[in-house]
Amino acid sequence: MTYKTTRKVRIGNIEVGGDSRKTVQTMWKKSLDLFSGEDLEEILNLEDVGCDILRFSVPNFRTAGILAEIKRNINMPLVADIHFDYKIALECIKNGIDKIRINPGNIGDEWKVKEVLQAAADKNIPIRIGINTGSLDKTFNDISDKAEAMLKSAESEINILEKYNFTNALFSLKSSDIESTLRANREFSRRWDYPLHLGVTEAGPLTAGLVKSSIAISQMLNQGIGDTIRVSLTDKPIQEVIAGREILRACGMYANGVDIVSCPRCGRSTFDTHEFISSVYDELYRVKKNLKVAVMGCIVNGPGEASDADIGITGAGTKVVIFKHGKIYRKVDENKGREEFLKVLEEFVR
Amino acid sequence: MTYKTTRKVRIGNIEVGGDSRKTVQTMWKKSLDLFSGEDLEEILNLEDVGCDILRFSVPNFRTAGILAEIKRNINMPLVADIHFDYKIALECIKNGIDKIRINPGNIGDEWKVKEVLQAAADKNIPIRIGINTGSLDKTFNDISDKAEAMLKSAESEINILEKYNFTNALFSLKSSDIESTLRANREFSRRWDYPLHLGVTEAGPLTAGLVKSSIAISQMLNQGIGDTIRVSLTDKPIQEVIAGREILRACGMYANGVDIVSCPRCGRSTFDTHEFISSVYDELYRVKKNLKVAVMGCIVNGPGEASDADIGITGAGTKVVIFKHGKIYRKVDENKGREEFLKVLEEFVR
Numbered sequence: 278m279t280y281k282t283t284r285k286v287r288i289g290n291i292e293v294g295g296d297s298r299k300t301v302q303t304m305w306k307k308s309l310d311l312f313s314g315e316d317l318e319e320i321l322n323l324e325d326v327g328c329d330i331l332r333f334s335v336p337n338f339r340t341a342g343i344l345a346e347i348k349r350n351i352n353m354p355l356v357a358d359i360h361f362d363y364k365i366a367l368e369c370i371k372n373g374i375d376k377i378r379i380n381p382g383n384i385g386d387e388w389k390v391k392e393v394l395q396a397a398a399d400k401n402i403p404i405r406i407g408i409n410t411g412s413l414d415k416t417f418n419d420i421s422d423k424a425e426a427m428l429k430s431a432e433s434e435i436n437i438l439e440k441y442n443f444t445n446a447l448f449s450l451k452s453s454d455i456e457s458t459l460r461a462n463r464e465f466s467r468r469w470d471y472p473l474h475l476g477v478t479e480a481g482p483l484t485a486g487l488v489k490s491s492i493a494i495s496q497m498l499n500q501g502i503g504d505t506i507r508v509s510l511t512d513k514p515i516q517e518v519i520a521g522r523e524i525l526r527a528c529g530m531y532a533n534g535v536d537i538v539s540c541p542r543c544g545r546s547t548f549d550t551h552e553f554i555s556s557v558y559d560e561l562y563r564v565k566k567n568l569k570v571a572v573m574g575c576i577v578n579g580p581g582e583a584s585d586a587d588i589g590i591t592g593a594g595t596k597v598v599i600f601k602h603g604k605i606y607r608k609v610d611e612n613k614g615r616e617e618f619l620k621v622l623e624e625f626v627r
Numbered sequence: 628m629t630y631k632t633t634r635k636v637r638i639g640n641i642e643v644g645g646d647s648r649k650t651v652q653t654m655w656k657k658s659l660d661l662f663s664g665e666d667l668e669e670i671l672n673l674e675d676v677g678c679d680i681l682r683f684s685v686p687n688f689r690t691a692g693i694l695a696e697i698k699r700n701i702n703m704p705l706v707a708d709i710h711f712d713y714k715i716a717l718e719c720i721k722n723g724i725d726k727i728r729i730n731p732g733n734i735g736d737e738w739k740v741k742e743v744l745q746a747a748a749d750k751n752i753p754i755r756i757g758i759n760t761g762s763l764d765k766t767f768n769d770i771s772d773k774a775e776a777m778l779k780s781a782e783s784e785i786n787i788l789e790k791y792n793f794t795n796a797l798f799s800l801k802s803s804d805i806e807s808t809l810r811a812n813r814e815f816s817r818r819w820d821y822p823l824h825l826g827v828t829e830a831g832p833l834t835a836g837l838v839k840s841s842i843a844i845s846q847m848l849n850q851g852i853g854d855t856i857r858v859s860l861t862d863k864p865i866q867e868v869i870a871g872r873e874i875l876r877a878c879g880m881y882a883n884g885v886d887i888v889s890c891p892r893c894g895r896s897t898f899d900t901h902e903f904i905s906s907v908y909d910e911l912y913r914v915k916k917n918l919k920v921a922v923m924g925c926i927v928n929g930p931g932e933a934s935d936a937d938i939g940i941t942g943a944g945t946k947v948v949i950f951k952h953g954k955i956y957r958k959v960d961e962n963k964g965r966e967e968f969l970k971v972l973e974e975f976v977r
Contacts, residue, residue, distance in 0.1 A: 306892040306901075334893035358893065360927050383927070411928030418931075453888040453932060455877055479923070479932055481887040482904045484837060484866050488873035491841035511889040511901045511922070516834050523838035527805055537831040538803040539861040542656040543684035543708065551656075551861045554832045572861070573829070577710050577733070578761030581768075582803060582829055 280466040289354025289375035294472030300329035301521030309340040326562040332356040345372035363389035424460035451478035475503040539572040546574035548592020630816040639704025639725035644822030650679035651871030659690040676912040682706040695722035713739035774810035801828035825853040889922040896924035898942020
């Protein structure tokens with residue numbers, strides 16, 4: 278193995294790095310100024326479907342205060358994302374945040390970074406140095422090779438960290454193209470043992486972003502690179518969390534929760550598998566057990582896939598058939614399908 | 628290279644296999660019985676966003692007739708997907724379909740397959756033998772190793788094809804799990820030179836399905852395996868087509884059309900990048916030129932990414948800024964953003 282085993286850091290009640298389990302992160306996308314009770318529900322649901330760590334953009338002191346209040350109601354570790362103003366970082370640390378992310382490209386003079394490091398050291402919380410090709414410090418902006426530019430930026434930050442004996446750090450090196458992201462993270466992992474937060478930045482809308490992120494992140498994980506992942510999508514946070522889980526699962530690093538095998542639909546069946554899954558989506562992803570669930574349109578592949586699944590549902594004319602471990606359990610009218618299916622799911626969860 | 632270079636087959640006006648460009652397929656998901664003018668528009672749009680080949684499930688003679696009518700209005704090659712009844716395959720061939728897909732697990736006796744082969748040979752159209760683990764012939768259903776079961780099924784079909792001197796064939800070996808799919812396709816490519824249609828079957832709903840498909844298909848393409856791809860998703864056909872394009876692009880096999888770099892959003896900006904992209908989604912994917920488009924929330928990464936893009940749009944307070952090749956082109960109210968953006972896109976397309 279040419280890549281270093283990373284050291285461990287602790288983010289709230291979660292350990293990242295070394296032989297810790299790989300964790301999934303996402304970011305809150307709405308303004309904290311408008312935070313509501315419904316938003317809190319959404320965050321609790323994110324935790325329930327597998328989010329390990331949640332990050333918030335904190336653009337000013339007012340939102341730092343709001344975040345401090347939110348933190349009282351949430352178990353999962355929270356991260357404050359700070360740009361431009363180091364004083365907001367200090368405020369969040371004072372308020373008990375679990376981790377700070379700063380962007381070396383825009384936090385300014387070294388003495389500001391030093392103050393943040395000292396405050397974090399006092400509270401024993403880690404800092405992620407989040408390097409993005411879209412917002413590099415001017416010093417590195419002229420390097421035409423994006424991977425090289427990110428690595429130079431990382432090196433410069435590591436020199437500052439080490440000068441102040443701050444080792445409780447993680448790094449990310451994200452580009453919007455796969456190739457630079459891979460190259461930068463591989464070289465980083467050869468040279469340093471800071472835990473790596475993986476992602477492709479500004480990866481795009483759901484479909485395009487998932488393709489880029491899945492390919493890049495899985496390649497790194499399969500090579501032994503990466504400790505925590507964030508799939509960056511121009512879409513809802515829940516999709517980022519589920520994508521993170523699924524990438525870990527595809528790499529053999531996630532064994533909890535459902536694996537959904539489902540029919541793409543074709544003109545053969547009237548059972549709308551797409552609509553059915555949408556109607557039970559959050560319920561499925563809240564399951565903590567390792568279950569295989571088959572949602573199939575018709576008899577071509579339906580019973581075949583269902584025979585291999587813990588729970589299966591297949592269209593059959595105007596009815597649906599529900600399977601348990603490959604055996605027909607019930608045949609009900611399509612409009613009763615959801616209810617019966619959720620009952621069976623509930624049995625498996627208990 | 629341990630994998631064979633595949634022979635070429637022709638599907639309508641498209642060549643698949645050997646050194647031909649890799650093509651993207653999808654499948655029509657609604658019943659042909661309900662086919663409308665709106666559906667025809669949707670199909671023309673699929674072609675416009677990059678679909679090369681479109682497949683229809685043809686469960687009976689009535690729908691075979693409807694498909695024959697549809698074919699008169701569409702340039703792109705069409706494929707008839709046949710299960711159980713070989714006579715429907717014969718009817719579609721008679722009606723001028725460009726390719727037939729049959730599933731060896733359910734088409735029945737060898738003499739039926741032979742009749743289909745003869746009819747296809749007479750019209751010089753190819754046949755895809757589509758092997759799925761969910762619907763294997765009973766003979767192979769008891770083999771516990773899914774990859775091995777698919778390969779045995781393929782071998783048996785190839786023996787029949789060769790017995791009747793039919794070489795105008797493609798194959799697919801699809802499982803709902805990545806590992807069996809990879810293993811089966813790798814071994815197939817070591818042994819035979821029939822063009823391969825790649826996919827993970829019943830891959831799941833959009834997010835989970837994209838993760839599985841992207842990882843599996845990109846690994847095969849990067850190893851030199853695969854001639855045409857279909858991303859199977861429990862979602863709309865347009866997502867399958869865009870996913871196919873993006874997988875090819877990530878593997879360096881697609882250079883036409885937009886590469887969208889877009890911000891996932893955070894609490895920092897009021898510009899809703901998600902909504903904005905949704906509002907110009909089809910227009911973006913209809914572009915035939917190789918363009919980089921950046922849709923960014925705010926000034927953190929916005930101008931940085933936009934400087935590298937052909938066209939960029941970034942939120943700036945209640946305004947949006949449109950960039951051309953990194954230079955600010957216009958600053959307009961957010962509600963004029965879409966219109967101005969599409970004007971600039973139009974200029975690039977012309």
